[in-house]
Amino acid sequence: MLTAAIIAAVIFFVPPVKGLGDLAKIIFFHVPTAWVAVLAFFVSAFFAAKFLRTGEFSFDELSARSARLGFIFVLMATASGAIFSKLTWGAYWNWDPRQTTIFVLILIYGAYLTLRAAVTDEKARAKVSAVYSLLSVLTVPFLVFILPRMFFSLHPAPVINSAGKLEMDTEILTALIAAAVDATMIFYQLMKKRR
Amino acid sequence: MKLSNFRFEQAAAIFRKDFLLGLRRRAAFAAMLMFSLTATANLSLSIGGAIFDENLLAALLWVVIFFAASAGISGTFETEAAAGTLATLKLYAEPQAILFGKMFFTLASLAALTVFLLPIFLILFDCTVAQIWLLLAVIFFGIIGLAAAGTLIAALTTSASVKGGLFPILLFPITLPIFLPAIQLTAAAISGADFETELLMTMAIFDAILITAASILFDYLD
Known part of the structure; x- marks a missing residue:
């Protein structure tokens, strides 16, 4: 865990030196956290399905832990994203499709954790939250399909950073992938640690 | 879904049971209708006759439907849970029959809600609908989704200790893929614009x- 954190620090702080501007540093934090937030969501649903199949409470525990970690990561991704958005696009928030998706993810995580907190009986809580976790996974592909339509129609001109994504230096790309891998490792370690 | 176990008569019996109970205890149903009336009147009064464009009207309509539905259907399993008869019901009927009986009842309640709400909403906001069939189709598909997700989530929240507010929190993210297109299509129905x-x-x-x-x-x- 500690070593992972140190490696993370190295990876996080090396690339900006050769990066674009100072602002671009944020993406090395933002993209990996967002990636883990989404990953944790599916991991949580995966263990929820495993729990429903087997009835093993350890799977429920893993599903819950993944959701808790995911919630923390999604908050970090959103906060860093909002700052980046303010600095580059001029506003903290403008409901572009990605922002909407991540916000829905916050809502789902929040709803899931509220549900867990509200059910006291251990067995009922495990079942109920596993069912909710699986139900909420279904919405994601639909939102990915619907949201760009919704929000393009409100803003006829594409205001999103489609142009900014065209090219990426291999160095930055490597660093970004490394950061994402590292964030995933941190997530994995945190999942394992409290087992 | 185990269709082999599914008995339509059982689902129909549960629908009938809830319907008769609903006639006897109108509280939840009346609360849902009154909620929609209050919310609509509240919005209309606060705005005081200002003219709205169709996007805003569509959004308001669906927000009212969403919260009125939340108020009305969150207690779908409440009567049985409170009386302790849910376990007995499960002995008598297949789970699938219970689910679908409840779902149809929820759908019927929501249909009644919109039949009540829609004219009031359109009158109070002085709104003419250009494509009424589109609006009805959107509402039809919208309330089916609300009924399906709402029934399952009502089943989830029966074991929760804190009930107030939990239901809409759980329902909203799940129904968002219905909610967002519904608003856009409703706006198109009101204005008569082309729609996807x-x-x-x-x-x-x-x-x-x-x-x-x-x-x-x-x-x-x-």
């Missing part, structure tokens, strides 16, 4: 997925 049939299709497909998912997942809740 794909969005209507999306709503229908998502309804089907919600019903299937509710059916599969309900088996695990006992």
